[in-house]
Each structure stands twice: as structure tokens, then as C-alpha cells.
Amino acid sequence: MTDQAYNFAYLDEDTKRMIRRAILKAIAVPGYQVPFASREMPMPYGWGTGGVQVTAATLLPTDRLKVIDQGADDTTNAVSIRKFFQRTAGVATTERTAEATLIQTRHRIPETPLTEEQILVYQVPIPEPMRFLEPRETETRRIHALADYGLMQVRLYEDIARHGEIATSYAYPVEVACRYVMDPSPIPKFDNPKMNDCPAIQLFGAGREQRIYAVPPYTRVVSLDFDDHPFRASKASHDCAICGASDSYLDEVITDDAGGRMFVCSDTDYCAARAERGE
Amino acid sequence: MNDLSGGFTDPPAQSANAFRAILDAMARPGRIVTLDGLGRGPAPISAAAATVLLTLADRTTKLHLASSHDHVPLRDWIAFHLGAPLVAAEEASFALGSWAALAPLDRFAIGTPEYPDRAATLLVDGHDFDAEPVKLCGPGIRDTAELALPEREAFHRNHARFPLGWDAIFCGGDRLAALPRSTEIA
Numbered sequence A: 001m002t003d004q005a006y007n008f009a010y011l012d013e014d015t016k017r018m019i020r021r022a023i024l025k026a027i028a029v030p031g032y033q034v035p036f037a038s039r040e041m042p043m044p045y046g047w048g049t050g051g052v053q054v055t056a057a058t059l060l061p062t063d064r065l066k067v068i069d070q071g072a073d074d075t076t077n078a079v080s081i082r083k084f085f086q087r088t089a090g091v092a093t094t095e096r097t098a099e100a101t102l103i104q105t106r107h108r109i110p111e112t113p114l115t116e117e118q119i120l121v122y123q124v125p126i127p128e129p130m131r132f133l134e135p136r137e138t139e140t141r142r143i144h145a146l147a148d149y150g151l152m153q154v155r156l157y158e159d160i161a162r163h164g165e166i167a168t169s170y171a172y173p174v175e176v177a178c179r180y181v182m183d184p185s186p187i188p189k190f191d192n193p194k195m196n197d198c199p200a201i202q203l204f205g206a207g208r209e210q211r212i213y214a215v216p217p218y219t220r221v222v223s224l225d226f227d228d229h230p231f232r233a234s235k236a237s238h239d240c241a242i243c244g245a246s247d248s249y250l251d252e253v254i255t256d257d258a259g260g261r262m263f264v265c266s267d268t269d270y271c272a273a274r275a276e277r278g279e
Numbered sequence B: 001m002n003d004l005s006g007g008f009t010d011p012p013a014q015s016a017n018a019f020r021a022i023l024d025a026m027a028r029p030g031r032i033v034t035l036d037g038l039g040r041g042p043a044p045i046s047a048a049a050a051t052v053l054l055t056l057a058d059r060t061t062k063l064h065l066a067s068s069h070d071h072v073p074l075r076d077w078i079a080f081h082l083g084a085p086l087v088a089a090e091e092a093s094f095a096l097g098s099w100a101a102l103a104p105l106d107r108f109a110i111g112t113p114e115y116p117d118r119a120a121t122l123l124v125d126g127h128d129f130d131a132e133p134v135k136l137c138g139p140g141i142r143d144t145a146e147l148a149l150p151e152r153e154a155f156h157r158n159h160a161r162f163p164l165g166w167d168a169i170f171c172g173g174d175r176l177a178a179l180p181r182s183t184e185i186a
Helices: A013-028 A049-058 A076-089 A137-146 A150-163 A189-195 A268-277 B011-027 B047-056 B072-081 B153-160
Strands: A064-069 A102-106 A119-123 A174-176 A180-182 A201-206 A211-215 A221-223 A250-254 A261-265 B063-065 B094-097 B121-124 B133-137 B145-148 B167-172 B175-179
Touching (some): A013 A049, A013 A201, A013 A211, A013 B047, A013 B167, A049 A076, A049 A102, A049 A119, A049 A211, A049 B011, A064 A268, A076 A102, A189 A221, A261 A268, B011 B047, B011 B167, B011 B175, B047 B121, B047 B175, B063 B072
Parallel strands (some): A064 A102, B063 B094, B094 B121, B121 B167
Antiparallel strands (some): A174 A180, A201 A211, A250 A261, B133 B145, B167 B175
């Protein structure tokens, strides 16, 4: 079978319409998780089946697609999803954040600030921020209906009681447009402030959990905290070993079995562009 | 024989383009987008409203035709292109009509506290984009935006019950704009 045997962007038009309706309701109620009839995709759950479906329903033939996995364009997940859309949608791709019109991401927000012309699609494993505190869907639904988020404040408080600070370092809960508490997907909390007042449309897709949610542009996104323990966007206190950046999120790379290690930018495009410019 | 022409000639590309325009309008209230690659339906439906229906509605979406648009040629066009079941206002996930014909608005679904997404989307056809604009603020809007609305009070009341409420897409000619329930009328 040739690649042309697939419809544009793999999904059939009925499915895309269903996903598009869910996306529009998600935009209308920022941070609320809209149930959708997630399809089986030709990749396993956990590989971005939700993000891929949102991307497929949003993609234009003229888009320039970028896919990142933990900030990197060249890891297995990013490469395979990029190739998937190259083959089934015939879209142009790029590794440059500034050149992309649609960016699908697993667990990072690019360091380069996003613009109004861009859409950021997040891959989400567990969309329900309260799930590990309350396993029953009926109850979490009521929690959101009543905006009864005290349980989450207690969880953050227990962090402080045990560790002296809020130890949650990724998937750090946020409040969207002064209403819904939302899981920002497992991005490091370093990235949380980038979601606030962002000019780009942010869409979230959870395939296995069958949920789509969204943050419209220029929307207030606040990380939950306490007056005496304000939110801090933390990162490793080093500079990047390759490009020297002091303002980007760093990965720790083990270099030998004798305790050797280095810290490098997690955003490969940001790092490469800086290194190229000789900064 | 009624005229059943005006469907998409290249559905994947045309609906993708139309959806991005609708998404842009819904995500940035106040922005008026001009559609290209339009679908067309029999009068009085505008090209923009026909395009929205072709992009979002199908046999799984219940559609309400307000009296302004409840005519046989349009019913036939909808049956042929969408297959959407035509229903009463209370059951509709989409409602199409002029602003005056869509009233009274309390007939439409506003969702439930547990499922606010189960709310109607109103397609307000024949919208006058050049009328006196009102000031908007809220998600999707940097500082403030402006948009001509058919009236002010109904949208004010609709926003007051956020996260419940219906959402509106205004169509006229080949242009559209949107006002989600999250938008505050300043």
C-alpha cells in the first residue's frame, strides 16, 4: 500500500470532525478536559497518540511541522512522529522553533518564545491533575464542577511539611483563567511560566485517557503555590556545557562510570543555534 | 430538483483550512477571519455558515434550524451533504439561524457542571460585522478586543454562568468571528 492510500494526515474526515468539535469546546472552556472518542493509532499508547490525533485534526497542508521529545528533535519519538506526518500529510518539517507553524511536543516547551502564528500541541499521559489523589472519575469530575481544589493544596503543603519546599518538579499543577486546575503534562516546572499569557494556541491531547484540553492565547496560567512558599521555576544551577546558556533548561548527561557528568540544554534547537552563532 | 451543489470539492484540504480559520476565531475572540475554499448552500445560508457546517457537522451532530433558515432547499442540502439529524432547539449541538430567529436563547443546551462541553454552538448567520462594536476581554484576548454583536445583554448573561453557556460563531458572506462563553463583555 502506498502512503497516498491514506487520507490527508492519516485520520478519516469523520474522526477529524469529531476531534475538531472537541478542540473548539476545549478552547471555549480553558483548562477543562473534553472527552473525545480517541482512535487507535499506529503507535503504542505513551508515544503520543493523543498529541498525534490533535495534530492530525489541526494540520494544514501548508504547515511546517516541528516535533520534539524532551526538547530534542532527534530522539526516536520525535523522529517517528515527524516521519509519520511527512508520509501521511506530505507537510514540510523543520527543527527550528522560529520556522515552525505547528509544534508537537513531549514534555517540554521550546526555549525560543512562541508567536501568534504558532500552535503548540502537547502529548499528555494522565490529563487529570487530581488522579493520584482521587482515583474515581466520578469524584474528580465533581471536584472540577465545584472547583473544590483543596486536596491539591494539601498535597503541595505535605511537600513542604516533608521536604521544606514544594518538591514537585514536573507536571506541576496550574490554574487556568482563574477557574480550572489543569495538568500541564509532564513538562518541568521550569516551563510553567511560559504557558502564561502565551501568544500561541496551546492544545493538549491524551489518547489513552481520551481527553482534549486547551489554553487559548493570552490566557492567565498560574502555578499553584502558597503566599509564604511562592512558586519557583527551578533548573540545574549550571551553564550549558555546549553553548554556555545560563537561561535554558538543562539535562544531566552521565559521561563515564567514574562520576563524570555534564549539563547540556534540553532544547537541542536552542542549543545548536546558540553554538552556531558562537555565543 | 433542488440545487445540491456547493459541497467541498477537496474535503481534507478545505475542511483543514476552514477549521484553522474557525479555531483562530474561537481562540482569539474579536478576530474576523475571511474563509477561502468555501462551501456554498442554498439561500439564505451564507458561504461562511455553509463552510462551518461542512467542516464540523455530520450525521452524529444534532442540528437545529431556526425559522429564518428552516426551508426545504436548505433541509435537502443538509440531508445530502451532512446527514445531520434536524432537531428541536433543546436537543441541538449546533443551531443555525439569524440572531432574531435563534431567540429565545434559553432553549439551548449550556452543558452541565460535570460536562460543560455538552453545550450548543450557535451559528449566527447574516451577521453585520460593521455594526457598532463592543469591547471584549478574557482568554484569547491581549488586553481588549472589539467585535460587533447583535446585542450585548445576552452575551453578558451567557458569560456570567461560565463555565456553562453556549458558544457563538458569527457568519456573514465569506467572513466569520466567534465568541466563546469565556469572553467577558466589558
